[in-house]
Amino acid sequence: MEDVIKGFSLILEFKNILLIFGGVLIGVLVGALPGLSSPMAIALLMPFTISLDPVASISMMAALYCAGTFGGSITAILINAPGAPPAVATALDGYQMAKNGEPGRALGLAAISSVIGGIIAIFIFLAATPILAEIALKFGPVEYFGLTLFALSMLAAMSGKSSIRNLIAGVMGVLVSTIGVHLATGVERFDFGVDELTEGIKFVPVLIGLFAMSELLNQSRTLNAAVERMNARALRLPTIAELKALKGTILRSSGLGTFIGILPAEGSTVAAMMGYNEAKRWSKTPEKFGTGHAEGIVGPEAANNAAAGGAMVPTLALGIPGSGTTALILAALVMHGFRPGPYLITETPHLVHAIFGAMLFANIGFLGIGLVGARFFSYVTFVPKRFLWPSVFVFSLIGSYAYSSAFFDVWVMLISGIIGYFALRNGFSPAPFVMGLILGKMVEETFTQSMVIYENNFMNFFDSGVFIFFFILTFVSLSTPFWGQIRNKFSSVKS
């Protein structure tokens, strides 16, 4: 209880409230602007937070993450262009409702279901994180290696175009993490005589390049794209009777979203799609879905915001990112000198509670912002791309340089962005790469330690029951994306 109070008192300082509110504002803004996303905003923000109080910085990013998930629904509803991938499902009914002349109601339903989903997930996060951390404290290197293997295997099912390409991107990320001095032997690896590479590739410039620069190049292809937009005067909250009718959908989606969020690598996008499908499956009027049905908005919105809270559980308790965005928060934790994983909650419990408080604040904050600023946020879509993206480039330049005052990092940022752009065109998403990059060191470290403990014999790893458990899970998660295809092939051959 003392830690909870300490965590809350940290974020209740005026400066920190301002930072968290800034995070909420930036989150809604980047969520609302198509092309900009919360991972991109966190990547851009990260270097500027070095000089700030670490707890406040991380809380700000957590608030941005929550608000960004909601922000995406604004453009999904008003212009049928989801500001962020998790809002894709919201657009299906949200835009239709807006077209039917009720944009304010659609926004209100999205906001209130997001808040409820978010708050439920945050309380589950608060309860589950210490339990999971306590279990993880009993893990040795081999168990942790099994866990990281499982987390990486989950990339196969991560939202993206192809499971194989996700896995390749993940392996590439791990491979890039091996650049620099090998801690066990002191051997310099893949530095090609470049001094800056002996310390390894820094996360921040790569993250900025992959999320911001590749998107900038992507946007250069659609400079003249016109959008049809709905004008929302204000957000209209649903009535009590309406909420009562929707409570089953909201609660179910919140639970589902939190669970999906907790699974390593599964993020808000998967949760939103499943939230939408489940809402339709349980609905008494499934035929109304796609025509501007309220359940089609609250289902995905409650799920995607709940997933944001859920994704924080493995990130903080195990040091395994629950989604692409939490992978960035994990990188920020490392940057600020924290030890993500079970020790985080034992060594710095106030940080976990501060994050909890910040996310709670963010959920209430974006409802307030939505209530008073829905009209403004519908205007941000008017910002011309020709001015928006040069500004993003300027922030990318400053951000990658500010991290360690080295021009080399600016080159890393730009080259990562160019590679990321062409990789994206060939079906490789940046999120699995980032997860691999961030988990890479942990995978190698635990693998090396396990090999030493088990006398350089991989088969001895199976002496550990926990490792066997994670190994089976890894196998299941790797094969799951293909089972559906194989089953379809079989049924088509039979027929």
Add this chain to the structure above:
Amino acid sequence: MSNESNFASENSDAKFFHRKDLYLALVLVAFGAFVYYEAGKFPPAPLVLGDTINADVFPKILVVILLFLTAIIPFEFKLTPQKVAKIDKERDQKTLPITWITIFLLLTIVFLTDFLGAVLTMFVTCLMLPLVWGEKNYVAVAIYALLFPGFVWFLFNQLLGLYFAPGILEVFLK
């Protein structure tokens, strides 16, 4: 159709591999081979470290996994045809000249950053990028190119104390 043309043959029965994915796989194989070769040059761990595994072991394992996954890529369209069709739809659109020009411009700007310094680099970016992207409102571009870098400089340099390399402006500042 563009999708069809990516396959080895126009005859649907004879489609065995996906042409673009085969090229992609070859690039990945070449990359993997290079990494494997480079890893082979790492010195072994000193004997004093006992059973510690060598620095090359982990990267080599990763390369093997990478090559295994890469081997599936040219045939992925048989496993997940819809997903590959979606990817094809995107990559069949040629990279527009404006994207190449943008890449060239960004590389030039970053190349000149050391010489120009932070403020001038921001100014050049805010001036050139909108113009290259076809902005016709020159007054707006000029205002933006002056005000936005000024705002960023004030916020980060003056308020947050971030060091902005002066570059060529150092001559004038002296």
